[in-house]
Amino acid sequence: MDKEKKYEFNKTEEYPKMVVSFGSTLTNKTASWRTFKPVINEDKCIGCGICWKFCPEPAITPTNPPKIIYDYCKGCGICIVECPVNAIDKVDEKR
Amino acid sequence: MIEIRLHGRGGQGAVKAAEILAKAAFYDGKIVQSFPFFGVERRGAPVQAFTRISDDPIRVHSYIYEPDVLIVLDPTLVGAEGIDIIEGIKDNGKIVINSTKDPSDFEFHNKNGVQVYTVDATAIALKFHLGSASAPIVNTAIVGAIAKVTGLVSIDAVKKAIIDTIPRYKEENAAAAEDTFNNVK
Amino acid sequence: MKKVVINGDFAASYGALSAEVKFIAAYPITPQTLVVEKLSELVSDGELKASFVKVESEHSAMAACMGAEAAGVRSFTATSSQGLLLMSEVLHWSARARLPIVMSNVNRAVGPGWSIWADDTDSISQRDTGWMQVYVENNQEVYDAILMGYKISEDPGILLPTMVNLDAFFLSHTSEIVEMIDTEDVRKFLPPYDPKYKLDVNDPHAFGALTSPEYYYEFTVKIHKAMIKAKRKIQEVGKEFGDKFGRYYDMTEAYKTEDADIILVTHGTIAGTAKETVDRLRAEGKKVGNLKIRYLRPFPDEQVYEHLKNAKKIVVVDRSISYGKEGAFYSETKASLFDYNLFVPTYGMIAGLGGRDVSIQTIREIVKTAEDNEPNKIFFIGEKK
Amino acid sequence: MNQEKKKLTITIPEEEIMQAGHLACQGCGAAIAMRYALKALGKDIILDFPACCWSVIDGPFPYSATQVPLFHTAFETAAAVASGITNGIQAIGNDHTTVMAWAGDGGTFDIGIQALSGAAERNDNLIYTVYDNEAYMNTGIQRSSATPHGAWTTTTPVKHFKKGEKKDIDSILVAHGIPYLATTSIAYAEDMVKKYKRAKEIRGTKFMHVFAPCPTGWKSDPAMTVKLAKLAVETGVFPLYEVVNGKYKLSIKPKELKPVEEYLKLQGRFKHLQKDDIDYIQKKVIEKWEILLKKVEMFGE
Numbered sequence: 032m033d034k035e036k037k038y039e040f041n042k043t044e045e046y047p048k049m050v051v052s053f054g055s056t057l058t059n060k061t062a063s064w065r066t067f068k069p070v071i072n073e074d075k076c077i078g079c080g081i082c083w084k085f086c087p088e089p090a091i092t093p094t095n096p097p098k099i100i101y102d103y104c105k106g107c108g109i110c111i112v113e114c115p116v117n118a119i120d121k122v123d124e125k126r
Numbered sequence: 127m128i129e130i131r132l133h134g135r136g137g138q139g140a141v142k143a144a145e146i147l148a149k150a151a152f153y154d155g156k157i158v159q160s161f162p163f164f165g166v167e168r169r170g171a172p173v174q175a176f177t178r179i180s181d182d183p184i185r186v187h188s189y190i191y192e193p194d195v196l197i198v199l200d201p202t203l204v205g206a207e208g209i210d211i212i213e214g215i216k217d218n219g220k221i222v223i224n225s226t227k228d229p230s231d232f233e234f235h236n237k238n239g240v241q242v243y244t245v246d247a248t249a250i251a252l253k254f255h256l257g258s259a260s261a262p263i264v265n266t267a268i269v270g271a272i273a274k275v276t277g278l279v280s281i282d283a284v285k286k287a288i289i290d291t292i293p294r295y296k297e298e299n300a301a302a303a304e305d306t307f308n309n310v311k
Numbered sequence: 312m313k314k315v316v317i318n319g320d321f322a323a324s325y326g327a328l329s330a331e332v333k334f335i336a337a338y339p340i341t342p343q344t345l346v347v348e349k350l351s352e353l354v355s356d357g358e359l360k361a362s363f364v365k366v367e368s369e370h371s372a373m374a375a376c377m378g379a380e381a382a383g384v385r386s387f388t389a390t391s392s393q394g395l396l397l398m399s400e401v402l403h404w405s406a407r408a409r410l411p412i413v414m415s416n417v418n419r420a421v422g423p424g425w426s427i428w429a430d431d432t433d434s435i436s437q438r439d440t441g442w443m444q445v446y447v448e449n450n451q452e453v454y455d456a457i458l459m460g461y462k463i464s465e466d467p468g469i470l471l472p473t474m475v476n477l478d479a480f481f482l483s484h485t486s487e488i489v490e491m492i493d494t495e496d497v498r499k500f501l502p503p504y505d506p507k508y509k510l511d512v513n514d515p516h517a518f519g520a521l522t523s524p525e526y527y528y529e530f531t532v533k534i535h536k537a538m539i540k541a542k543r544k545i546q547e548v549g550k551e552f553g554d555k556f557g558r559y560y561d562m563t564e565a566y567k568t569e570d571a572d573i574i575l576v577t578h579g580t581i582a583g584t585a586k587e588t589v590d591r592l593r594a595e596g597k598k599v600g601n602l603k604i605r606y607l608r609p610f611p612d613e614q615v616y617e618h619l620k621n622a623k624k625i626v627v628v629d630r631s632i633s634y635g636k637e638g639a640f641y642s643e644t645k646a647s648l649f650d651y652n653l654f655v656p657t658y659g660m661i662a663g664l665g666g667r668d669v670s671i672q673t674i675r676e677i678v679k680t681a682e683d684n685e686p687n688k689i690f691f692i693g694e695k696k
Numbered sequence: 697m698n699q700e701k702k703k704l705t706i707t708i709p710e711e712e713i714m715q716a717g718h719l720a721c722q723g724c725g726a727a728i729a730m731r732y733a734l735k736a737l738g739k740d741i742i743l744d745f746p747a748c749c750w751s752v753i754d755g756p757f758p759y760s761a762t763q764v765p766l767f768h769t770a771f772e773t774a775a776a777v778a779s780g781i782t783n784g785i786q787a788i789g790n791d792h793t794t795v796m797a798w799a800g801d802g803g804t805f806d807i808g809i810q811a812l813s814g815a816a817e818r819n820d821n822l823i824y825t826v827y828d829n830e831a832y833m834n835t836g837i838q839r840s841s842a843t844p845h846g847a848w849t850t851t852t853p854v855k856h857f858k859k860g861e862k863k864d865i866d867s868i869l870v871a872h873g874i875p876y877l878a879t880t881s882i883a884y885a886e887d888m889v890k891k892y893k894r895a896k897e898i899r900g901t902k903f904m905h906v907f908a909p910c911p912t913g914w915k916s917d918p919a920m921t922v923k924l925a926k927l928a929v930e931t932g933v934f935p936l937y938e939v940v941n942g943k944y945k946l947s948i949k950p951k952e953l954k955p956v957e958e959y960l961k962l963q964g965r966f967k968h969l970q971k972d973d974i975d976y977i978q979k980k981v982i983e984k985w986e987i988l989l990k991k992v993e994m995f996g997e
Contacts, residue, residue, distance in 0.1 A: 034715065034763075038758045038759075040526065040529070040758070042529075043529040043532050043533060043536075046526075046529050046530065046533060047508070047758075048409050048470055048533060048537070049407070049408055049409040049470070049508070049518060049519070049530070050407075050408075050518065050519050050520055050522050050526075050530060050757050051508050051516045051517070051518055051757075051758070052516050052517035052518075052520055052755070052757065052758050052759055052760035052766075053516070053758045053759075054758060054759045054760075055715045055717070055755075055759060055760060055761065055763055056715050056716065056717035056718045056719075056754075056755040056759050056760065056761040057715050057716060057717045058717060058759055059717035059718075059719075059755065059759065060717065061716070061717055064722060078702065078703075078704050078705060079704075079705050080704045080705040080706055080707065083704065083706075084707065084708060084885050085728065085882075085885070085922050086728075087720060087723060087724050087725075087727035087728045087731070087921075088716040088717075088718070088727070089712055089714070089716060089731060090716050093704050093706060093710050094704060095702065095703055095704040096704075097704060100716065102716075103716035103717055105722045106722060107722035107723035107724075107911075107918040107919060107921070108722075108723070108917070108918060108919030109723055109918070109919055109921055109922055111919060112919045112920060112922070112923060113922055113923075145316070145486050148316055148486055149316045149486075152314075152316050152488055157488065158316060158486075158487070158488060159485060159486065159487050160316075160485070160486045161318075161480065161481075161484055161485035161486065162480075162484060164342075164427075164428060164479070164480035164481075164484065164666060166427070184487070185448075185449075185583035185584065185586050185587045186583060186584050186587045186670075186671065187448075187449075187478070187481040187482070187485065187580035187581075187583055187584055188481075188584055188668050188669060188670035188671070188673075189668050189670065191670065191672075333784065333787040333788055334780065334783065334784045334787055336776075336779070336780060336783075360787075361787055362783040362784065362786055362787035364779055364780065364783050364818065364820070365818070366776060366779070366814055367810060367811070367813065367814030367817070368810060368811075368814070370772065370773070370776070370811075371773065371775075371776035371779070371810070371811045371814055372776075374769065374770070374773035374776035374777045374780065374811065375776045375777065375779045375780030375783070376780055377767070377769065377773075377777055377780060378744065378767065378769075378776070378777035378778060378779065378780025378781035378782075378784060379780040379781060379783065379784025379785075379787075380780075380784070381767050381777075381780075381781070382742065382780075382781050382784045382785050383788075384784035384785065384787055384788055386780070386784070400770055401770055401773065404769065404770050404773075408767075509765075510742045510765040510766075510767060510781060511765055512739060512740050512741065512742065512764065512765060512793055515739075515760075515763055515764050515765045515766075516760070516765065516766075517754060517755075517760035517762065517765075517766040517767075517768065518766065518767050518768060519767065519768035519769070520751075520754060520755060520756055520757045520758075520759075520760065520768055521751060521752055521754075521755070521756040521757065522756065522757045523756055523757075526757055526758075
């Protein structure tokens with residue numbers, strides 16, 4: 032299943048009978064919510080997995096080093112606060 | 127269509143008597159309807175129940191105001207304060223009363239053709255240990271009398287209806303009905 | 312086929328049994344209690360293989376039915392009066408979720424004062440929930456309406472719940488002959504419930520999510536269209552039921568209306584008493600007929616017009632009143648006639664409120680009132696004046 | 697170079713069932729809670745949500761973040777709908793799928809308590825989760841009976857902040873005699889996952905009380921969500937324990953409780969409190985903590 036597929040209903044006949052979901056929220060890129068950007072300093076990263084574990088989106092990959100998926104990161108900053116070795120920097124968004 | 131009204135007291139089984147009567151008529155091939163007076167019955171309080179028996183579909187859903195047959199399960203209801211047992215009874219109607227008295231003891235006997243019949247259903251209920259000595263359940267006994275007096279239902283159908291309806295002491299209840307069938311005055 | 316003498320509440324229970332419902336959630340309320348008692352017995356005896364959840368309120372009864380039905384499980388509940396009113400929120404929810412639940416509602420008055428007796432205020436006040444509402448005349452129809460209800464409700468083109476309304480005591484506690492259909496034959500009429508979308512781990516969907524103004528409108532239109540479509544479905548199912556089992560049903564039932572000057576418009580048990588009265592009045596030379604309306608929703612506008620168009624007087628009987636206006640059946644009937652540009656003298660008769668008996672004598676009084684009075688207003692029949 | 701590094705340390709199930717793109721606020725504790733719960737419970741699950749933040753978070757029609765079967769329902773019906781689902785699927789032979797009601801504190805402590813009590817009394821086979829953010833957050837931060845003493849909400853303004861204690865929902869549920877109850881916190885992911893896995897294996901009603909900070913309603917920095925949840929445990933404001941068939945067991949026992957002020961001062965909702973107020977809260981926290989220790993002692997394993 033393509034989880035990023037968009038579904039559109041332009042006429043009453045095209046609608047399902049009841050309010051029923053088809054796609055996933057991956058269609059909804061929440062990057063625009065961010066006012067700053069967490070950036071992982073891969074040299075400092077110890078691969079503890081804590082940033083991945085606490086991400087509410089989730090927008091961090093379970094890789095070593097982890098990668099932030101910026102399409103979805105809302106910039107809450109939990110990963111920055113929770114990183115035990117301060118390996119995640121808070122960088123202003125350049126718009 | 128024959129319309130029957132039953133008078134009793136809460137706990138005596140007037141509603142069940144109406145139902146047994148309806149079922150018996152149904153077993154005899156009739157169209158039937160039975161229902162209680164819709165209230166909040168309490169033990170001892172006067173209650174009413176109704177049965178309609180017909181050869182054609184019964185379409186009416188209302189109380190019975192002009193009964194062809196009246197049944198009184200408790201003799202103390204006759205003349206009781208605020209109750210007019212014979213209200214609306216049709217001319218030439220029949221009244222079956224659970225009583226040790228003679229029909230002629232009742233003033234409405236033989237008026238406008240109304241016929242009163244009596245049967246000591248209480249004694250028969252006690253004989254078959256139906257209910258307790260202080261509160262005998264007379265409903266099955268009296269249905270036997272109705273079968274005899276009115277000819278609306280056969281005694282075999284009555285016995286079958288009792289066995290299908292009464293949860294316990296089925297045989298004793300059926301025997302009580304047969305007893306009254308044979309002893310109604 | 313098996314004929315039994317049972318009360319209306321038992322007829323509802325046996326309807327659920329014959330429909331082989333798999334889930335029941337219910338809460339007791341007079342005069343519906345016999346339904347829950349009988350179903351408890353049927354389930355505990357193993358005669359009905361279903362899960363019966365004895366919930367702590369009517370609100371939860373309907374909520375639990377929604378959960379089961381959303382999981383694709385045929386569900387049943389029964390209620391009355393205050394219980395139906397407590398359910399009101401979830402009646403809307405279940406209909407908008409397109410869950411074809413069937414429920415029997417014993418029409419009982421609402422308090423205060425406390426009244427356990429017949430009155431339509433409970434279901435009439437739930438008219439706009441999206442539930443189909445059928446009003447039945449006798450216990451056979453209680454049983455049949457539940458079987459037909461599932462067939463109509465579960466139709467993939469409809470998917471709306473059905474409320475089977477029966478009068479308190481006049482049906483719920485009245486014993487009549489009911490012919491029950493053999494399970495094998497019911498199965499041929501009513502296939503198992505198999506919805507396209509359900510709570511299924513192999514095909515996961517979220518139901519009832521936040522719906523923005525961009526989308527909500529069309530869902531509402533779809534419910535309306537389904538309700539309109541249900542009119543034909545009700546007729547088709549009523550005919551199929553008749554062909555299979557010998558008892559035909561339609562949205563309305565006309566009785567001696569063709570040549571009638573005065574046509575009574577009735578529903579529920581009053582319809583039966585009215586038919587009986589029609590025969591007696593006709594024997595006295597009065598050209599009276601009766602139109603029984605089975606469905607309040609969807610409302611049979613076309614049939615109402617067809618059957619009433621030649622009447623000189625139309626007399627609608629309601630067992631409830633919309634305070635400050637009139638009875639609902641009266642409003643609906645008039646609106647149907649207006650849609651066809653038919654202007655006939657009409658009379659709104661309020662009768663039987665709170666269980667007051669509607670007898671042959673009452674129907675006679677209704678007809679007499681229409682004969683003796685100017686039209687286009689309501690009359691309180693049986694009121695102590 | 698990266699290939700030479702070992703794998704990332706993974707302490708909770710790796711598979712993501714909940715998808716990104718959902719509509720939770722930045723730093724939402726309830727989003728983290730759902731992520732862990734689904735990781736623990738897997739995809740053989742049916743959810744129902746009453747009105748709560750999650751009725752928005754999951755996403756508008758026609759999308760869903762959770763990607764498992766889900767029924768949105770009316771505010772007070774979470775437990776009743778779950779009862780219907782679980783008994784319904786059992787009636788058609790499905791006794792493996794987990795059914796979980798997922799509700800906020802308003803939908804649980806207040807409007808939904810009747811249906812919850814009904815389900816618990818019947819011991820219907822379901823998990824009931826309350827994600828507790830201590831107020832009606834979805835409607836805009838109004839007090840609920842889960843709001844703690846001292847807190848500001850829009851219906852308990854600063855001059856008339858919430859007076860009176862938070863309702864002890866857990867004791868109420870324990871009193872129903874359910875087989876399993878656990879308090880959990882989003883700051884203790886492994887503990888939470890372990891408890892959900894345990895709940896999944898038990899038949900009957902399982903009550904999961906998840907502490908889920910709400911930066912929007914608590915007027916706290918979204919980045920501090922996990923920190924606050926941790927402090928709630930460390931100060932004794934929200935102790936973590938399990939009650940298995942009536943037996944209490946502490947999950948985390950701090951050697952010494954941190955001062956409650958450390959927890960309170962990070963939240964705008966408490967910033968109006970004077971020293972007396974904080975002392976009072978501290979006193980109550982200690983009192984309740986000691987009662988809990990006594991329960992563990994008296995009714996422990």
